[in-house]
Amino acid sequence: MIKRLLALTVMLFISLTASAQVAKFSAGVKGVGMANLMNDIDLMTYGGGGGVFAGVRIANVVGLQAEALYGLSVGRTEYAISNPNNSQALNVMHNYLYVPVVAQVWCGRNVALEAGYQQAIVLSGKLKSARFEKEDAGMFDYGSVVAGVNFNIGKVVTMNFRYAYSLGYTYIATTVPAKTHSVQFGLGFRFFTTRKQIFR
Numbered sequence: 001m002i003k004r005l006l007a008l009t010v011m012l013f014i015s016l017t018a019s020a021q022v023a024k025f026s027a028g029v030k031g032v033g034m035a036n037l038m039n040d041i042d043l044m045t046y047g048g049g050g051g052v053f054a055g056v057r058i059a060n061v062v063g064l065q066a067e068a069l070y071g072l073s074v075g076r077t078e079y080a081i082s083n084p085n086n087s088q089a090l091n092v093m094h095n096y097l098y099v100p101v102v103a104q105v106w107c108g109r110n111v112a113l114e115a116g117y118q119q120a121i122v123l124s125g126k127l128k129s130a131r132f133e134k135e136d137a138g139m140f141d142y143g144s145v146v147a148g149v150n151f152n153i154g155k156v157v158t159m160n161f162r163y164a165y166s167l168g169y170t171y172i173a174t175t176v177p178a179k180t181h182s183v184q185f186g187l188g189f190r191f192f193t194t195r196k197q198i199f200r
Contacts, residue, residue, distance in 0.1 A: 076092070
């Protein structure tokens, strides 16, 4: 199902841009803030980070943007990892590399609807309670679908809001599965913009 949706998105992007004459390429830096809810284990995490983005916008109609963002998330929950009768406070911290790729449909010059896929690559993780502290070697993420809206504020500043929903279960401490919902806010600054003639 996901492969079909991606294929349809690519075909739509190609068909809409086949007759386009001008493409606008841009790149910049971006900061992000996010809140993540893993409702299966009642864990809410908060975090932020930043990175770089690059995108192309064709004929002021459609676009494609890719990002590479470092993020840190921290949270606290009550959970029993080994003994179900002995629940304890568990502090969770993870470092991620987020790689979202979104297609954009522009509604005028300054507002775009966007949707796509985001992969979260876990760089490191730590679990800490009153009794132990250890690395979370079992953290794994299957990726998420994302959707949101992007705003241009002038020619340099860009701002976006996104919602992400995990495609599979995220695992904490190897054996604990959880579905993740995420709300994200981003603020970016373009430092490079150029226009090119294409499909002549």
